[in-house]
Amino acid sequence: MYLDFLVKVPTVKGKITRRKKSNVVYIEYEYDRVYDPSRKYTFPKRVTIGKLSDTDPELMKPNQNFLKYFPDAELPESKNRTSRSSCLRVGTYFVLRKIIEECSLNDILGKYFGSRDMGLFLDLAVYSIIAENNAAQYYPDYTYNHPLFTEKMKQYSDSTVLDFLNSVTDDQSTGFLNTWNESRNYHEKIYISYDSTNKNCQAGDIKMVEFGHPKVDMGEPVFNYAVAYDTHNQEPLFYEKYPGSLNDISQLQFMLDKASGYGYKKIGFILDRGYFSCENIQYMDKCGYSFVIMVKGMSALVNELILENKGTFENKRVNNIYEYGVYGKTIRHKLYASDKKERYFHLYHSISKESAERIEIENRINQMTQYLKKYQNKVKEFGPGFEKYFNL
Incomplete structure (x- = not known):
C-alpha cells in the first residue's frame, strides 16, 4: 500500500x-x-x-x-486525507475491542473524557499495540487502513493528536487509575510483578527529566517509569513516573505506599534484583507484604550461602526441577544480622549453563596459551588477566 x-x-x-x-x-x-x-x-x-x-x-x-x-525521515506535517483504504485491517481491532468491552474501559474513560477524546484515546492505545509504535507522525497512516473508535471513524491529524496528549491532565490520569483499581478484588491473594526502566530524553526543559543512571547512557537526562502487573489475572494495575535521579531502591518504597493507598492487602511482589536492599525488605515487612526477589549473587551474604551449600544438591535427582532444567535447594537463614526472622533462600544450579561457562573458560585459556607461546624465551610483561590462570 x-x-x-x-x-x-x-x-x-x-x-x-x-x-x-x-x-x-x-x-x-x-x-x-x-x-x-x-x-x-x-x-x-x-x-x-x-x-x-x-x-x-x-x-x-x-x-x-x-x-x-527510514524512521527519521521528514514527513509532511499535514496530510490531506479525506478518504480511507478500500481494504481495512480489522482482525486485531476486533480482538482488542472485545477486551475493552470486557474491562469496561468505555465506562471508566467516560468519567474523565468526552466522547471525541475518549474515542481518540482508545484509538491511540490500540494504534500503539497494533503498529508497535507510538509516534504521532505515523498515526494518520494507521487510520488510513484500520477501523477506529472515534465517532463515524473520523481521522485526525498528527497535530490534533499532539494537542490532545498535551491536554490530558494529571487529575484525569490519577482519576482513571483510582477507578481502575477500585474494581479489583482486595480479598483475593494476588502477585504483582513490578519493574521499572528509564528513557533518554531530548525534549528539552521538562521538570521530571534529570541526569541519573540510564541503562543506555547517551549523555542525555532521563526519566524513569514503572508498571505494576497482576501476574495471576494478567492485568496491569498501575504505572508510575519518577525523576531521572531516583534509583530502583528508592522507587520501590513509593510504589509500596501507592499499593497500600489503593487498598491492596493480600498481595505478594515479584521483584528484580535492582530492588534488593535491607531497607526495602524491612519496608515490605512493615507493610505486611510477602515477596519473591532476585538477590545479587556476589553480595557477601549470598556468596557465603552458595559456597556453604555447593556440592550438596547439584547432582541429586531429588533436587531436580525438570520443567526448568535446573537443580534447586531451599534453605532458611537470616537476611542480615538484626533480622527478626529467618527467610527462605532458593538456590538453583543449571548444568547446561555450567557446561557452557566451562567451555568458554577452556577456550579462553587455550587462546591465552597460544598467545604465551608466541613469546617463549622472550622478555615481556602480561596483564593481571593472565595471572588468574598462569604462574608467570
Whole structure:
C-alpha cells in the first residue's frame, strides 16, 4: 500500500535503485548484501520503498517499507486525507475491542473524557499495540487502513493528536487509575510483578527529566517509569513516573505506599534484583507484604550461602526441577544480622549453563596459551588477566 503524500527520494550512496516496470518507476533500497561462497558472488537484497512521482523526479510516494527503513525521515506535517483504504485491517481491532468491552474501559474513560477524546484515546492505545509504535507522525497512516473508535471513524491529524496528549491532565490520569483499581478484588491473594526502566530524553526543559543512571547512557537526562502487573489475572494495575535521579531502591518504597493507598492487602511482589536492599525488605515487612526477589549473587551474604551449600544438591535427582532444567535447594537463614526472622533462600544450579561457562573458560585459556607461546624465551610483561590462570 502506498501512502497518499510525497517525500524526497532518499540520498543514500550506492543503496538506491530506480527500476521501471510498465509506466511506473519504483524506488528500491538495498538493505543488505549476501555472499554466496559457491558462486563467489555477492547478491544485494533490495526492497521497494516507493514509486517515483509523475511530476517531480526528486519526489516519490512512499510505502510502509519506507517508514521501516527510514524512521527519521521528514514527513509532511499535514496530510490531506479525506478518504480511507478500500481494504481495512480489522482482525486485531476486533480482538482488542472485545477486551475493552470486557474491562469496561468505555465506562471508566467516560468519567474523565468526552466522547471525541475518549474515542481518540482508545484509538491511540490500540494504534500503539497494533503498529508497535507510538509516534504521532505515523498515526494518520494507521487510520488510513484500520477501523477506529472515534465517532463515524473520523481521522485526525498528527497535530490534533499532539494537542490532545498535551491536554490530558494529571487529575484525569490519577482519576482513571483510582477507578481502575477500585474494581479489583482486595480479598483475593494476588502477585504483582513490578519493574521499572528509564528513557533518554531530548525534549528539552521538562521538570521530571534529570541526569541519573540510564541503562543506555547517551549523555542525555532521563526519566524513569514503572508498571505494576497482576501476574495471576494478567492485568496491569498501575504505572508510575519518577525523576531521572531516583534509583530502583528508592522507587520501590513509593510504589509500596501507592499499593497500600489503593487498598491492596493480600498481595505478594515479584521483584528484580535492582530492588534488593535491607531497607526495602524491612519496608515490605512493615507493610505486611510477602515477596519473591532476585538477590545479587556476589553480595557477601549470598556468596557465603552458595559456597556453604555447593556440592550438596547439584547432582541429586531429588533436587531436580525438570520443567526448568535446573537443580534447586531451599534453605532458611537470616537476611542480615538484626533480622527478626529467618527467610527462605532458593538456590538453583543449571548444568547446561555450567557446561557452557566451562567451555568458554577452556577456550579462553587455550587462546591465552597460544598467545604465551608466541613469546617463549622472550622478555615481556602480561596483564593481571593472565595471572588468574598462569604462574608467570
